[in-house]
Amino acid sequence: MRIGIPKETHREEKRVALAPAGVDSLVNAGHSVYIQSEAGLDSHFTDEEYRKVGANIVYTPEEVYQRAELIAKIAPLTEDETKMLQEEHILFSFLHLAVGKKNILDALLKKKVTAISYELIESNGHLPVLQSMSEIAGQLAIQIGEKYFSSDVPHSRGILMGGLTGVAPAAVVILGAGVVGLNAARAALGRGAQVIVLDKDLSRLRRIENLTSRHVTTVVANPYTIARGVKFADLFIGAVHIRGEKSPHLVTEEMVKTMKKGAVIVDISIDQGGCIETSYPTTISDPIYIKHNVIHYCVPNIPANVSRTASYSLTNSSIDYILNIADNGLSNSLMGDGGLAKGVCTYNGFCSNEIIAETFNVEFRRLHIYSTN
Secondary structure, three states: OEEEEOOOOHHHOOOOOOOHHHHHHHHHOOOEEEEEOOOOHHHOOOHHHHHHOOOEEEOOHHHHHHHOOEEEOOOOOOHHHHHHOOOOOEEEEOOOHHHOOHHHHHHHHHOOOEEEEHHHOOEOOEOHHHHHHHHHHHHHHHHHHHHOOOOOOOOOOOOOOOOEOOEOOOEEEEEOOOHHHHHHHHHHHHOOOEEEEEEOOHHHHHHHHHHOOOOOEEEEOOHHHHHHHHHHOOEEEEOOOOOOOOOOOOEOHHHHHOOOOOOEEEEHHHHHOOOEOOOOOOOOOOOEEEEOOEEEEOOOOHHHHHHHHHHHHHHHHHHHHHHHHHHHOHHHHHHHOHHHHOOEEEEOOEEOOHHHHHHHOOOEOOOOOOOOO
């Protein structure tokens, strides 16, 4: 199979869909890889490194799309990228279609693209590709909060995350006890912060307590406890994720108004619309804004801040799925892996994800795959 890797252009995206190690696996299995020149440069992978493992370097995104049968990328499609899609392409990406534009979905349907959304692929009840990025985002959320505690940042609180003898540590409040929340809690504990995690799922809260030796305070999330947590926080992390859906605004603007002056919000849910009413997307080069005297950090692609680590992690979690399709064909791969099939959002001109179909009022058809053997 011919696999294409275009250079990312969306929201200062610095990651690359496959590191050289992933390309090496594909080439050794007999497949052809076409990668746009300098696609890996922001992750410190040179064209020469890709050449050494057998990749073909091409110099325009149009050539990548024209040569490839399967496109591997990271960021959601832009309108310009949809124009380059070919009939019946296979596309792997973080699509986030539920919070995207309808014309993007329309283009996928019109060109009969099999669009596989990384954030929806399942394995044993988990989301393995999304998890690889969530682990990074959770850890980075603490580094980001700590950066904006510093007195050289306008409006900041000027506090030390871990405190000192006789001086209280920062209060880190995390809404959501999933992968992001767990990794953020561990990182915050490592910095000496006081950590509170809210979630409505008691089993998730128990898991965090067990994994942190009960050094984290856990609270059942409801409007009352969320409001108290927001008011108490020096750093508030929004880590709410509803599979395939837009995140609900669990933190209202009135709650934000009660926060300490100079407190920091990191809304990691922003790639799915954000879980905080005052949040809107920002970029890596212009990551924050101040609203109601609170610093808001709402970058949708937080893992791109550590692009090399993130590219390796994404390669590790996605390469087996790409190899499966390349080796066995699309139909056989989807028939043999129900978790992969759950990631398919569009197939053969129809929307195969019920939530997305309802969101945009398009026809929904369940995925029906037939073996090519």
